[in-house]
Amino acid sequence: MxxxxxxxxxxxxxxxxxxxxxxxxxxxxxxxxxxxxxxxxxxxxxxxxxxxxxxxxxxxxxxxxxxxxxxxxxxxxxxxxxxxxxxxxxxxxxxxxxxxxxxxxxxxxxxxYEKLMLKEAYRLSNLGNRIETENFNTISLDVYSEKKYMESIVHKAKLYCKKDDSVKKNLLFTGPTGTGKTFLSSCIAKEFLDHGHFVLYLTATKVFYAIDMAKFHPEENGASQLADMLPECDLLIIDDLGTEYGFGYSQSQLFDILETRTMNGKHTVISTNMDLNELNQKYSPRLVSRILGNYDIFVFQGKDLRYQ
Ligand SMILES: [Zn+2]
Known part of the structure; x- marks a missing residue:
């Protein structure tokens, strides 16, 4: 554990x-x-x-x-x-x-006692009840217009959970809203949690908030605690990168944390609606390429599932 x-x-x-x-x-x-x-x-x-x-x-x-x-x-x-x-x-x-x-x-x-710890890890992961309904057992590939392609992505995600060497420890999910990125993140989170790993799921907004608060208002216990866990947790899932208002300090902090995680062999999954060009525009291309060299990129496509 x-x-x-x-x-x-x-x-x-x-x-x-x-x-x-x-x-x-x-x-x-x-x-x-x-x-x-x-x-x-x-x-x-x-x-x-x-x-x-x-x-x-x-x-x-x-x-x-x-x-x-x-x-x-x-x-x-x-x-x-x-x-x-x-x-x-x-x-x-x-x-x-x-x-x-x-x-x-x-x-x-x-x-x-293990069960108590697991329950607490579930609670602290911020995934709430979502993983009860969004996991590898409930995933239905029939809803995807690009079924074959999605099959290959899900297959890779399962290998990722098994820590297979063919998949990097860091994943970037990119693609339009509603194409299953968050769903697949939940599937991965549940696998990690159920194997006794500590998972933290946060929107990018929350990540930047925690980083800022830990720096400028360290007396805010919750935020500092969260910021401490960012480099430490076994699997960090950052949802919706690019939607946050974060500049200068918090941005460079985040990229430092991501690099530290890579060096320490931790697993990270980032999802974003932005494509690589947009990421390069929002963040410095140097940062993006330095970070993404260590990521496997999953491109999600198809129609918005939430309207089907
Ligand atoms: Zn007992």
Whole structure:
């Protein structure tokens, strides 16, 4: 797993909250039980005294104590049964019986804790519920006018998710609005998330905002946190590059971040409605060519899917 601290911290807080809630459930459940069956308190006290004696007795009266303990346990079972309960009602309540909500089993992270981290990674990715409906299982190539061509793009995107060497770690999706660029980004995001990677999906406007705020208003925690994650996340998806109002500082910062990511072998997907000429006009051609040398370019075409 390669989650940043913010995911680990939030997941650990949720685990702690879960532990506290379940302790409260257990406490209330037992209080109600002891109110309903007052004799239970005495039997339980006797059971624990007998157990302590058995432990302290060494080889002494073990057999007699064992008999006494069995008798007390049977008594308790009958008592509970008389009131319509079984022995399970004395157990503590846990969401995950495997790790008893501790998050670890034999020193390994429990599946339930992994799920909490994954959920948090999903939430922080900014993809919301979109990836539930936009993923490789729901993609329909029939809606594309250039079906064969789209097939090859989807195929490459799947190779990208498998980290196949035939596809670069950086992708640029270019093409008109509504030709499936964002959809394919979601598909890729879900694959990465489901394999335990940390994904950040942001519109270019949001990226530039985070960069500016981190520089000029570092006291804004959210923006600084976001800016910190830009170079760090395993997969960064920047949607709609070119629609932002960003100049000078934020622009050069972004290109620095993209270069750092490339150097560190991170994955990046950028989508834009601009073609290469327009990109060269908006950003400096030197920057564009320096960056794009490291990108595989997917050209999206066809009619606007949203009107079909
Ligand atoms: Zn667990």
């Amino acid at each position: 390669t989650y940043p601290n913010v995911v680990l911290k939030n997941a650990s807080e949720q685990l702690k909250k879960r532990q506290e809630e379940n302790k409260k459930i257990t406490r209330e459940k037992k209080e109600a039980l002891y109110r309903a069956i007052p004799e239970l308190t005495l039997i339980n006290q006797n059971i624990s005294i007998t157990m302590k004696q058995a432990l302290a007795s060494g080889d002494g009266d073990v057999e007699a104590l064992r008999t006494a303990l069995t008798r007390l346990m049977n008594e308790r079972t009958s008592l509970l049964r008389e009131h319509g309960y079984d022995n399970d009602c004395l157990e503590d309540y846990y969401d995950c019986p495997l790790c008893k909500d501790e998050g670890f089993v034999n020193g390994m992270v429990c599946r339930c």
